[in-house]
Amino acid sequence: MRFLIVLLFLPLAVLADESRLVKQFFGQDGIKNKREVYAGEMLEHYLDRPTLGETLPKGIEVSLRALEKNPQREIYAVLLSKDGRSQDWYIYLVNDQNKWKISAVRNLALPGLFFMALQEAQSKANRTKEEEHQYQNMLLTLQLDSELKEFLHKNIDSLNTLALEAKTSQEKATESAKHLNFNFVGYESISGIVDVNIGGILDNSVGYLFVPTGTEVPKMSDDNYIYIEHIVGNWYVYKTT
Missing domain, CATH: 3.10.450 (Nuclear Transport Factor 2; Chain: A,)
Known part of the structure; x- marks a missing residue:
């Protein structure tokens, strides 16, 4: 015994x-x-x-x-x-x-080029509309996990609208996403997953995923989705490498 x-x-x-x-x-x-x-x-x-x-x-x-x-x-x-x-x-x-x-x-590995562009944008006293969007996009990309989750909570209605728009037009959803300083919105018709990409460079990116009920959430791995965490409802935050 x-x-x-x-x-x-x-x-x-x-x-x-x-x-x-x-x-x-x-x-x-x-x-x-x-x-x-x-x-x-x-x-x-x-x-x-x-x-x-x-x-x-x-x-x-x-x-x-x-x-x-x-x-x-x-x-x-x-x-x-x-x-x-x-x-x-x-x-x-x-x-x-x-x-x-x-x-x-x-961790989210961003190259020196990213931070050089950020520093250049910060140094400009008068940014164009597009430059301001890029600047705010870079700042949002660098937010902590906790801050990214808080940002979604504050903008949940707008994110839900993006998820609906993406099912009919990724272009329209992406245009709407610019108002939140996001990069683009993607939609996978087979799984129904909506990818609201905030920003990053190449494969090193951060964003939100809308995963429909009944659809499997992508798996975390050290060579793709290095971080996925549930926020609220069908929404998750992610980072890739």
Whole structure:
């Protein structure tokens, strides 16, 4: 009987390790036994590199929330904050023979060209209508997850209208989306999913998804939708890479 009890509680003990591992990766002391707790690309490319936490300035506040948890995989959103500035990261863990290991770490990777354009727009005293749209679009693209969710809540009626318009005309929906400083609106007729793209560059983008009831929400992965989170009703926020 005692042997059976140990077996029953073993998975619970294992499951308690993953959040501690995430905190270690983003902590200043880092991870000493990387070979034991890295998997996939982390094991292949980052064994001899410091963890993200080891490269950060002192005093960074780290908070995390689970985006997905199942026996095989867990994904966490991690918010790093200091002196009123914050940044969102996403970390992927896999269960390898009852041991949790870090397989990938992501954030919205925008190239230097994006920030050069943003700086140029900020420096202009008088922006044209199109320049102002691009400027506001870039600012919205850089919003935190929490801010993106709040933005949708404030503009839910307009977003619902966009979702309806997209079913009949993506062009009309995209034109309407410009008033909210979005990039474009796409519609997938087979699934019924509406993609309200906020902005970004190439495959590194951020936006909202309207997923009809009964339709499967796209899966998160470290090579496509690096972040998907439900907001309200049929609406989700996403980031890609």
